Amino acid sequence: MKSSTHGNGARSLPRLLFLFADDRFFWSHRLPMARAALRNGYEVIVATGVYAFGEEIKAEGFRLIQLDFTRKTRSLFNELRAIREIRSTYKKEQPDIVHQVAIKPVLFGSIAAVGLERRPVINALTGLGYLVASSSKKASFLRSMVWRIFRSLLGGAHQRVLVENQDDRDLVVSRLAVPENRVIVTRGSGVDIKEFPESDEPAGIPVVALAARMLWIKGIADFVAAAGLLRKMGIRARFVLVGDSDANNPSCVPREQLLEWDKNGQVEWWGHQQDMPALFKKVSLVCLPSHGGEGVPKVLMEAAASGRAIVTTDVPGCREVVRSGINGVLVQPRDVQALAGAIEHLVQDAQLRQRMGKRSRELAVAEFSEDAVIRQTLTVYDEMLHSFRPTLKPALEVGN
Numbered sequence: 001m002k003s004s005t006h007g008n009g010a011r012s013l014p015r016l017l018f019l020f021a022d023d024r025f026f027w028s029h030r031l032p033m034a035r036a037a038l039r040n041g042y043e044v045i046v047a048t049g050v051y052a053f054g055e056e057i058k059a060e061g062f063r064l065i066q067l068d069f070t071r072k073t074r075s076l077f078n079e080l081r082a083i084r085e086i087r088s089t090y091k092k093e094q095p096d097i098v099h100q101v102a103i104k105p106v107l108f109g110s111i112a113a114v115g116l117e118r119r120p121v122i123n124a125l126t127g128l129g130y131l132v133a134s135s136s137k138k139a140s141f142l143r144s145m146v147w148r149i150f151r152s153l154l155g156g157a158h159q160r161v162l163v164e165n166q167d168d169r170d171l172v173v174s175r176l177a178v179p180e181n182r183v184i185v186t187r188g189s190g191v192d193i194k195e196f197p198e199s200d201e202p203a204g205i206p207v208v209a210l211a212a213r214m215l216w217i218k219g220i221a222d223f224v225a226a227a228g229l230l231r232k233m234g235i236r237a238r239f240v241l242v243g244d245s246d247a248n249n250p251s252c253v254p255r256e257q258l259l260e261w262d263k264n265g266q267v268e269w270w271g272h273q274q275d276m277p278a279l280f281k282k283v284s285l286v287c288l289p290s291h292g293g294e295g296v297p298k299v300l301m302e303a304a305a306s307g308r309a310i311v312t313t314d315v316p317g318c319r320e321v322v323r324s325g326i327n328g329v330l331v332q333p334r335d336v337q338a339l340a341g342a343i344e345h346l347v348q349d350a351q352l353r354q355r356m357g358k359r360s361r362e363l364a365v366a367e368f369s370e371d372a373v374i375r376q377t378l379t380v381y382d383e384m385l386h387s388f389r390p391t392l393k394p395a396l397e398v399g400n
Contacts, residue, residue, distance in 0.1 A: 041394030127295030164295030219289030
């Protein structure tokens with residue numbers, strides 16, 4: 001990696017710092033963006049809790065700063081310690097651009113930066129998840145608190161807020177009072193349409209898969225209940241859950257519950273799958289009955305690129321990927337009967353599934369390309385760098 005300073009100590013490359021709670025989320029969702037930034041003349045720092053990919057991150061040529069930071073809410077003392085740690089990192093590293101990704105890093109990073117020298121900040125709200133989708137008293141309290149803090153901290157001229165769908169944009173503008181010209185809609189992390197090629201369905205009994213973190217708000221219980229209804233109706237299909245339980249999320253489905261469903265034959269649980277392109281080749285139909293709070297679900301973009309029909313819910317983010325009746329079916333969240341009916345319709349009609357799958361691929365290529373998202377984000381970086389750090393310019397290197 002190029003040095004970021006000249007011999008006299010003057011910085012030669014603009015310094016971009018990513019703030020994540022979890023290195024696994026960075027690796028799965030923002031690795032291509034970080035690679036592109038490095039390739040295009042930025043020194044890249046990844047500040048994150050490290051759980052699985054520390055050595056891989058360093059091997060990419062990024063500088064890794066390990067933080068005592070998790071997505072799960074802990075004691076107030078530990079949360080304040082995490083904020084102090086982030087503040088110390090910002091003071092020491094003096095990044096030229098900060099890219100904070102997901103609600104907790106945006107919240108903690110914004111609090112940590114109060115009183116420090118202003119610098120360009122990208123706040124990526126990657127779906128509002130548990131705060132929006134959960135109706136629990138805890139979620140209601142956190143929602144009220146987070147909204148108040150965001151209203152006071154996210155509207156500065158040196159900041160941009162990235163959201164993944166129009167509904168979230170409207171919410172950020174209306175509820176958080178962020179000026180419209182500082183809110184930008186991107187399609188999440190996009191999808192690599194070469195890594196996820198269109199493929200034929202597997203032969204045999206149709207396989208219906210829900211691939212996601214195993215969270216109740218993803219509609220896991222609805223999927224299991226729909227599978228039970230369809231089995232009683234004599235519908236021949238395999239119903240599969242793909243993904244791990246996420247103990248750091250208050251909406252997690254316990255591992256014991258997943259094992260019980262699998263043992264009893266209610267659904268199959270395949271656990272975490274590293275090779276997602278290979279997974280979609282084993283699947284006939286993709287389902288995500290989310291309760292809401294999504295950005296643009298990466299799994300739906302990947303399923304579309306792979307040429308699969310999709311059944312999902314008519315909630316922000318999901319409806320950005322599925323055009324009901326065109327490349328899949330939208331149903332109302334928490335409506336098990338409607339979910340079962342949509343799955344039955346597509347399981348029984350292979351030709352319709354295949355037609356919808358082709359339209360999915362066309363949509364992914366036209367609207368969800370990873371390259372387009374990267375170009376859009378690099379443009380935001382460069383514009384903010386020019387406005388707030390005019391003496392620094394990335395040494396652009398065109399290419400993959």
